[in-house]
Amino acid sequence: MTRSAQNSTAPAVVTSDAMVCEVLNGALGGYRMLRQWEASDPIAMLRQDAADVRVLVAFGSVPLRSDLIDALPNLGLVQVMSAGYDGVDPALLIERGIQLANVGEANSGVVADHALALALAARRHIINGDNWVRTGQWDNVGRYPLVSTISEEKAGILGLGHIGRSIARRLAGFGVETAWWGPRPKPDESLPRADSLLALAKASSLLFISCPGAPETEKLVDRNVIEAVGADGLIINVSRGSVVDEDALIDALRNGRLGWAALDVFEKEPAPVARWADVPNVVLSPHHAGVSFGALDEIRKRVRENVDRFHAGEPVLNRII
Amino acid sequence: MTRSAQNSTAPAVVTSDAMVCEVLNGALGGYRMLRQWEASDPIAMLRQDAADVRVLVAFGSVPLRSDLIDALPNLGLVQVMSAGYDGVDPALLIERGIQLANVGEANSGVVADHALALALAARRHIINGDNWVRTGQWDNVGRYPLVSTISEEKAGILGLGHIGRSIARRLAGFGVETAWWGPRPKPDESLPRADSLLALAKASSLLFISCPGAPETEKLVDRNVIEAVGADGLIINVSRGSVVDEDALIDALRNGRLGWAALDVFEKEPAPVARWADVPNVVLSPHHAGVSFGALDEIRKRVRENVDRFHAGEPVLNRII
Known part of the structure; x- marks a missing residue:
């Protein structure tokens, strides 16, 4: 016993x-x-x-x-x-x-911090930049290619609970114009609510996912939403892997119909190594956005x-x- | 001709x-x-x-x-x-x-974005986390070790020009308590000015360097300042390599008297590969904070x-x- x-x-x-x-x-x-x-x-x-x-x-x-x-x-x-x-x-x-x-x-603060860490790492090429220095490409090839940055973008937040609001407060400091969508209007909220998730995705080059994982949010971020974020767009998921149609996401990244993805959560966890090995333009994180x-x-x-x-x-x- | x-x-x-x-x-x-x-x-x-x-x-x-x-x-x-x-x-x-x-x-917005990208990448272990997933350690070893995050920290900014102010606005969105130091008081500035750079470093676990490179700022961030930021601290440099005593910085990182460094600029550029190869706890970036x-x-x-x-x-x- x-x-x-x-x-x-x-x-x-x-x-x-x-x-x-x-x-x-x-x-x-x-x-x-x-x-x-x-x-x-x-x-x-x-x-x-x-x-x-x-x-x-x-x-x-x-x-x-x-x-x-x-x-x-x-x-x-x-x-x-x-x-x-x-x-x-x-x-x-x-x-x-x-x-x-x-x-x-x-832990909504640390999740929002991690969401921004992922978004900025993707946009500012932090992983590839570090590699550029360490492998001597800075010396042998030259300047790092030009990249974009989040303060020049428009953001959408899917799910405006504690975490979504914490992300919005951080984005405001960057001067990023931000809208959101969720199934229920929030009359006290000053951020604009898009007419639909698809409308939000169309208007945004950064889409932050911070809604609950639940049967009603399963694969809410489907092929149409992913392609609306588009070839220059970045999807950041700190919610649950179930919210995204992951096959469609991988397909869109491979075909250039989505620019980048930065993911802390996955359909299957731990994320299978082979599934992600040759997917371009992804920053992967082992589901630790919620802890510090x-x-x-x-x-x-x-x-x-x-x-x-x-x-x-x-x-x-x-x-x- | x-x-x-x-x-x-x-x-x-x-x-x-x-x-x-x-x-x-x-x-x-x-x-x-x-x-x-x-x-x-x-x-x-x-x-x-x-x-x-x-x-x-x-x-x-x-x-x-x-x-x-x-x-x-x-x-x-x-x-x-x-x-x-x-x-x-x-x-x-x-x-x-x-x-x-x-x-x-x-370009002060993009430099500030890049400074936050570097700080968050260091604190949230974005490079090591991505590697943890890709090498199967998430599956074989388990959860990623616990790390800290910037919204739980105090920040100091060395040099409060356009870039320093842009960093401060972003830190405010994260709820980070922020002070600054520069050689001249700024009566219109609401952020508190520390009595000295050393006092700023002692009070901060994040030190952002955003002052001009000039003879009077050469190696301003010396061994004393570096060790005041300390074993749990992180120094982010998006200014010029000349502002930091780089030998002292590397020494402090090796000996654990400084926690982390995230650097876009170096004493010698391109940064020599061998110099940085076995320095622990550094995020390196090929001097591209200023462009997008x-x-x-x-x-x-x-x-x-x-x-x-x-x-x-x-x-x-x-x-x-």
Whole structure:
């Protein structure tokens, strides 16, 4: 039997896997952390403590196994460690009367920073430029070819939640004219909302994707949208790979109907090496837009706060369901 | 004799070298462009037309040969194609009564964009992250190690001219607390000015260098300043290599007394491959912060405007001397 050495009368908390527990890094000190993944039969082990468990902590983007939820009859809260919660099946939680909470805007700043890092790296050829110096091409070939830059462009943002707004604030500092689109108008928002995603794509040479991953956003960025961003355009995705028709994106990059793509997220993760090896004009990033030292501290703080609140019978923050 | 086919009664303009002429790309259409570098004896060729030449166009950062100036008795204006004019000897122009003009803030936006691109690429590990995906480490090793991000940092700007202010506006969009230092107070400036460069470096984990290259700024960023930015710090240079004690910078990077450097400019350019090959934690860029399609159009427009103004007897814009 695997059980922490902490006070056995403390409330028990389940984390979905070892990585979640490692990332929490002691943030839930005082709770009994059930490390079911260390047991030969994790579900059987969970069942021993099942009655005590009212909270489960998970990554938002990793599919949450329904057998974990089934094994916990008194589960009342699933707390995810990100803004996104596409790994969680809302229907199952609603059916069981289980609450779902995320960490609100805890990491929207770093995601927006990463989105700008990707956009600027693509436009200013940071990877190829570094290579130009290191391989001696600066000396042997000469000046780096002329490139464009974001402050001369128009941007569109798909999805204006915490992250989209954080991207918009950064773009304003660059003097970039910015519009957005989402399914619902936001009367308090001063940025112009395009008539449709396609209209947004047509008007933009930079398209930032920052909407939730969900069945209703699946392949929302389809061939038509991609080609509307166009041969001089750049698509930046810091949301979920599912939002983009990735085959169409790769095809458009190969055929020059899309200029560039800068991607932190992929249809399949880890991104298969062979799939991307000879795709031109892409900057690839291993799905780490959402984390930084500071953001992770804030995420841990918010998870702790909600776990405490739930056990104290207080309303949790950033409740989704 | 090498002479353009244009109207021989049109005023003659000299460009310092073939590259300047190529970059101008017809912006001075209507003028007689003297292509002295194509002659076997350029100075002799220039002397044939010398009396007609009142304007010389040069890059600001490339040393301007004094024998060109000596060969042109009626030279009245040296027009550079950048904000910097460190390639020009002011004493020589003053002695001869020759005016000097730059292109003002024509390219300050793209330089600031590039500075942010470099800072974000270093902090968000854009080059290593791309490599992590492409080499299959995401699959074989796992998640990318945790990194920091600029919106959690404090920034200092050395030199608050057009470029420094453009960097400051961008940092404000990221919510970065920013201070600056320069030799002269700016009463109209709302950003706080540090008591000294060393005080600025101590208070900052991001130090942006955007002051002019000149004898008085040579190695201003010395070992003390570099070590004050410190083990967690990042120095971004989009000014001139001469402003930094590059040996001290490399030494500090090797010994962990400086965290990172992101450099568009170097003591010697092109940057020698061997010098940088095994220096850790550097993003290298082949001195192209100052150019983009849009910035180059604006530079050409301003060069044309000043050449026209000078020949019409009107005051030139962005006059330095």
